[in-house]
Amino acid sequence: MAGNVIYLFMWGYQASYRIQIQILARNVLAKLGAPTDAEMLLVGARRPGSQNKNPVCVEPENGKWQLSLFQGLLDSVESTYQNHRLQNMFFGDESSMRDKPEWMRRDSVRISVSKALEAFDPEHCVTSFCGEVRRIDDYYVTPVIQIPNATFEQFPPLLEKSIDKDQQGSGFRSLIHAAMHAVLHEATEELHNPDPGRFSHRSMRDAGEIIRIAAKDFLHTPGLSIERRYIHTDLFDALNLVSSLMYEGTKGIGQLILVDPENDSVEFLARFAEPVPFREPRWVRKVLQMAVTGVGIIADSQYIYGLGQLTGLHDSSAQDAFTVAFIDHYHWELYCGNQALLRSHFAVPKLPQEPFDKTAFLANYERLFPISSQEDGLHLWSLLLTQARQEHGSMIVVAEDAASEARRLSKQGTNIVPIRLTESLLQSVSGIDGTILLDPAGFCHAIGIILDGEATDQCTPSRGSRYNSGVRYVQTGSHQRLAIIVSDDRTIDIIPRIRSLASRSKIERHITTFETATLDNYHDSRNWLDEHRFYINSEQCERVNRAIDRLDALPKEVGLIYLRTERFKTHPEMDESYLTD
CATH class of the missing domain: 3.40.1700.10 (DNA integrity scanning protein, DisA, N-terminal domain)
Known part of the structure; x- marks a missing residue:
């Protein structure tokens, strides 16, 4: 942006990079069917030996994330680095030993940024997702996405689960968690490129690709949760293929129970002498035809072991059994107990929800x-x-x-x-x-x-x-x-179509932000208000229009891209019944 001074400077395209990743995160949430209120920030921790005057940089520098939030960040990074779990790890190859200090430095920055946000998150009712760290010039940069907790109230994630010593992990707590991980992976990969943010739209995957990656990643969760020795399989694609197949002209409708076949809660009605592998989709589809009401297919992430069901004493909170419900042609859903986790329709993953609010x-x-x-x-x-x-x-x-x-x-x-x-x-x-x-x-x-x-x-x-x-x-x-x-x-x-309800407090918050916005940071509040014109009352329209007039009158630097905003007016159908809280 011509004439725009960045005081907390890390690299020239940091603002463009942040905005593009934020747009990507919001597009991904929209594709999944979730609210699109994600916000993005970047935190830069000065590298050791640098003489740069700013020990920590935050992008955007005039946003809600004040520098004071990261006071003592460099000391935290050094302490974490000195006590890092890799300090006493020895690799068998010279290249890994050479790269180990950089790996520890990056991970220490990520851990320290996460700790610094621990107090911010509950105070502002958000959940922060920190991506992998990469060094750009004098700074180790951490991309951070924040999602309002209200999103997770609407789409509850799985509870935190303890991991047995023999298990490799518990996977992702929700499809949203997996999706934000996939977005942040794109963000990290972009940081490898020269001038990240300059040509990001050409190098990053789009939202449609990312939600499929997220679904594939999330479908590792059942295997990680139920198996001691989980072997990564592409369960998402396998289930889509099975659901797409017809058997003698009929579509597959039934249940597949993902569980350790030796689990005490499994009651077999018929156990196969030889397990059926998922890599044989037509065989799997044939087995599905035998599943009737009250009877499911007992399987883990690799094999089908027979027909059966979970006993009434099974506790779904243990997260040791998941159910795949085939509900129509090329249409299935994943559950843990009664909690719906993912819906796939013609191989397009979405969050499970009612057709309307x-x-x-x-x-x-x-x-x-x-x-x-x-x-x-x-x-x-x-x-x-x-x-x-x-x-x-x-x-x-x-x-x-x-x-x-x-x-x-x-x-x-x-x-x-x-x-x-x-x-x-x-x-x-x-x-x-x-x-x-x-x-x-x-x-x-x-x-x-x-x-x-x-x-x-x-x-x-x-x-x-x-x-x-x-x-x-x-x-x-x-x-x-x-x-x-x-x-x-x-x-x-x-x-007539149903309009969603809008929050009074959220409308007021965005109007207040827009009233104090500058030419550098008006975009978010302006875009939100523009999308929610229907809900703005006459007094609020006057306030928004005064803010528009003020921004229009500000002197513009040569080369500045400024989006003019159509003036607001009340909608004749709007009344208080469309507002909540």
């Missing part, structure tokens, strides 16, 4: 149908989940004028005596063509209804007739209506 759905339902009760909303939520699990497409329409609409459309469907739609009844009546018509209390008035309505701008030729008829009917009616549409390809849509 439950809290936002209930708030939206109450907003559309004020006469409905909270219990009514919960009832519709359970119907939505049942509908999503079915193997065929279907559509439910909730209309405040359901009774009169059932009479009007009686020649285009089958009217019934109103009865509250249950999950079992839904499974029965959704098997025919047409729409199920409910009132806001969940009472069904008609089944197999053919909807009408005029085409709108929301209709699209890229979607099928079920989706477009739902859009037409909901948007052209004069009464409040809601459609839940499950297409044959398992795509789920809700019309």
Whole structure:
């Protein structure tokens, strides 16, 4: 950036490098289906013998991470180095002995930076992930990614597990942990290049590649947890291949239990004389065909040992058994007990979650149908989940004028005596063509209804007739209506679309940050506010617009790239029901 002075200088492209890694981390979280609130910082520890005036550098230098946070870092590095576990390690080759001091130095910096952040994390409700350290000129640089703890409340990781002396480790606690490790590996590799941050977009993997690497890494966790002598296998690819195979025209649905076959909690119903290897995917698929309700395949990361189940006394908190549920063609999920850990659909890994945010759905339902009760909303939520699990497409329409609409459309469907739609009844009546018509209390008035309505701008030729008829009917009616549409390809849509809820405190925090931002650090707060315009009220819009005017008026150095921001105005549909806390 022309004319921009970096006081805590490590190398010329440090800001660009940090921003690119932060964007990559956020893109990875978005691909996984998690909130994208990751933040990135760099910590530089001065190398021994350097005369640089700054013992420690932090990028960004004007961010929330003050230099005082790393006071005494160099002393901590030296103490850790002197007591490092490799000090008394002797390697059999000269090259490793030559490199050992550098390995210890890098690791000592990483450990010391992690310790320095131990007090910061709980105070700011974040979890820090420190990458491997590399030296750039006078500094040993540690890339650090911080994730809000709220993300791990939404997607709980496995509990910390003690490791037996014979085990090689316990793997990653969650897919997010594995993903951040993969991002930081990219960050470290980039530090090897000349001028890291200058051409990073050409040298680093994209988010799609990284989430697959993370899934492969995370699928080592079951093997490491259940086996004494774990041999690394590509379980992620093996499970994807098995789930993609058909057996005599049928898709594989069943359970595979990853467990030590000698575990006391395993109850075999049939044990094979010779284990079936995972490297024989068609054989594995044939075995899966034998798994029926209540019966699973007993396997570790390499072999299938037979058919069986876990006894009722098994304690899932021991993390010594994992379950792979094959739920559809090319679609499976990984569990530890009842805790869902990963979902793979057509070999694309994601975090397991409901198709829509439950809290936002209930708030939206109450907003559309004020006469409905909270219990009514919960009832519709359970119907939505049942509908999503079915193997065929279907559509439910909730209309405040359901009774009169059932009479009007009686020649285009089958009217019934109103009865509250249950999950079992839904499974029965959704098997025919047409729409199920409910009132806001969940009472069904008609089944197999053919909807009408005029085409709108929301209709699209890229979607099928079920989706477009739902859009037409909901948007052209004069009464409040809601459609839940499950297409044959398992795509789920809700019309009108559900807006997520936003945190008042987070909105206020970003506005306050933007009000004091400079031309060097306005980007994050500006981008967040730009993405959340819908939730900004009139008083906040005035504050944001004043901040925009102030930044627009600041003198700009020649060569500075400055993004102008469209002025904010309130959205006509916004009200307090979209806000939390």
